[in-house]
Amino acid sequence: MLFSVGLSLVVLLSVxxxxxxxxxxxxxxKIPSNARDHRLMVQAVKDYPEVVTIVEYGQTYEKRTISLLxxxxxxxxxxxxxxxxxxxxxxxxxxPAFCRTLSKRSFKTTQLDCGGRxxxxxxFNANWGTARVSxxxxxxxxxxxxxVSEPEAQAVTYFVGNRKEDFLCFLTIHSYSKMLLVPFGxxxxxxxxxxxxxxxxxxxxxxxxxxxxxxxxVGTSPDVMYANSGSxxxxxxxxxxxxxxxxxxxxxGTFGFELPQDQxxxxxxxxxxxALHIITYAHDKTFSGATATAATLWSMLLALGVxxxxxx
Ligand SMILES: [Zn+2]
Numbered sequence: 001m002l003f004s005v006g007l008s009l010v011v012l013l014s015v016x017x018x019x020x021x022x023x024x025x026x027x028x029x030k031i032p033s034n035a036r037d038h039r040l041m042v043q044a045v046k047d048y049p050e051v052v053t054i055v056e057y058g059q060t061y062e063k064r065t066i067s068l069l070x071x072x073x074x075x076x077x078x079x080x081x082x083x084x085x086x087x088x089x090x091x092x093x094x095x096p097a098f099c100r101t102l103s104k105r106s107f108k109t110t111q112l113d114c115g116g117r118x119x120x121x122x123x124f125n126a127n128w129g130t131a132r133v134s135x136x137x138x139x140x141x142x143x144x145x146x147x148v149s150e151p152e153a154q155a156v157t158y159f160v161g162n163r164k165e166d167f168l169c170f171l172t173i174h175s176y177s178k179m180l181l182v183p184f185g186x187x188x189x190x191x192x193x194x195x196x197x198x199x200x201x202x203x204x205x206x207x208x209x210x211x212x213x214x215x216x217x218v219g220t221s222p223d224v225m226y227a228n229s230g231s232x233x234x235x236x237x238x239x240x241x242x243x244x245x246x247x248x249x250x251x252x253g254t255f256g257f258e259l260p261q262d263q264x265x266x267x268x269x270x271x272x273x274x275a276l277h278i279i280t281y282a283h284d285k286t287f288s289g290a291t292a293t294a295a296t297l298w299s300m301l302l303a304l305g306v307x308x309x310x311x312x
């Protein structure tokens with residue numbers, strides 16, 4: 001259902017998704033199980049080796065492999081790509097649920113118990129340590145002992161940074177507060193394409209509202225929430241990736257991180273609509289007039305559950 005919308009855009013994703021639903025019994029709108037996720041992941045690669053690839057791009061704090069799912073035809077050529085990660089903050093379990101429904105398959109690399117771990121979304125090399133962070137390792141906003149001190153942040157930095165010119169979008173999925181955040185988290189910095197980011201973000205919020213009537217606020221962190229520094233979104237924008245957004249999914253705080261199961265489906269549906277708006281914009285801007293061959297020109301990279309920190 002979600003993927004019929006994206007047929008013209010992410011063709012390969014839709015093919016994979018449709019076929020998976022038939023092959024594997026899996027309810028994407030229940031709190032998922034890691035073992036089944038992994039099975040689905042392996043099954044996807046078996047079934048569609050020409051479309052789906054598992055890319056190992058780093059290791060976690062616990063030395064477990066971090067993988068991502070690459071969806072796209074392997075043409076042997078360097079292509080443009082969309083980055084999407086979900087689950088950088090483990091307790092925001094609705095975020096990976098969204099990536100699972102987006103990809104219709106998923107994988108899980110690690111699930112740690114947290115105790116004094118670094119907040120990865122304060123650990124990137126983007127005005128690191130300058131706004132609303134803690135240098136106390138027991139605090140929720142502990143930004144690490146230095147920029148990119150954490151292996152999970154290193155892995156993203158290395159993987160994305162090595163081909164940053166190929167990325168059109170960098171979408172990082174979090175919860176909660178129903179917001180679409182644009183760079184930058186530090187109030188003293190403004191993105192060079194701030195107007196574009198806001199405009200596209202508002203379009204995405206409109207798309208979200210049209211699905212289940214939920215209002216998502218669009219703006220920079222300091223404008224709509226609070227300042228921060230060292231986020232992956234800010235880092236990605238500073239690398240030159242033009243369209244970088246942080247999705248803060250439902251809800252408003254009634255349930256907070258423990259979003260009830262019956263809200264998974266509507267949350268994913270509306271978030272998909274918002275993400276699709278951004279991806280479509282990026283696509284059209286980059287490949288105007290090349291729709292027919294777009295599938296061979298780009299791919300999607302979904303990094304799910306990259307860490308196990310339990311921080312916000
Ligand atoms: Zn988060």
